[in-house]
Amino acid sequence: MTIGRYTEIRPSSYYGVGQVGYGLTIGNYSSIGAFGFIGCSGKIEIGNNVMIGPKVSFFAENHNFSDVSSTIRSQEVNNKGIIIEDDCWIGSGVIILDGVTIGHGSVIGAGTLISKDILPESVVVDKRDKNIRFR
Incomplete structure (x- = not known):
């Protein structure tokens, strides 16, 4: 495993709560x-032989905001996690939610x-995860 220079691994989005790298x-x-961001307050699983380009961002949480009588910040977050299976190539500047x-x-x-989920052996190049073909 190699992690590029200046890649940031944070436990939670903006609050800095928890252990660095927890769930990764x-x-x-x-x-x-280099210059990636891994927000892993939820789990992030990266498989074997995965190539992740520079400036890729992972956000393994979402803010809750349904209660309009409370601030968004006070409503906590939920986490489902992100899974990148084996033998994937993730290009530069990709954002994974x-x-x-x-x-x-x-x-x-x-x-x-x-x-949204990407089927195995897909090639996705659209700006909004549109599967254009299979390998």
Whole structure:
């Protein structure tokens, strides 16, 4: 496993609560490029042989905001987690949101926002996780 220079691993979005790296597992021969952000207050599982480009961001939590009589900040967060299965390539500047699984062998193009599950061996290059083809 290699983690690029200036990649930040935080326990929780803006509050800094919890242990750094809690919930993060990274498989064998996987790498994360420079200037990434890993917000892992929820679990983040990265499989084996995963290549993650620079400036990739993981957000393994969401703020609750349904109670309009309370501030958003006071309503805590929920966590579903993120799973990146084996043998994936995640391009530069990708944003991966909570609750997502990226299936094995998938390729995610630079700058893509991933907000839903990606089927195995998919190639996704649209800015909104649109599967354009399979490998």
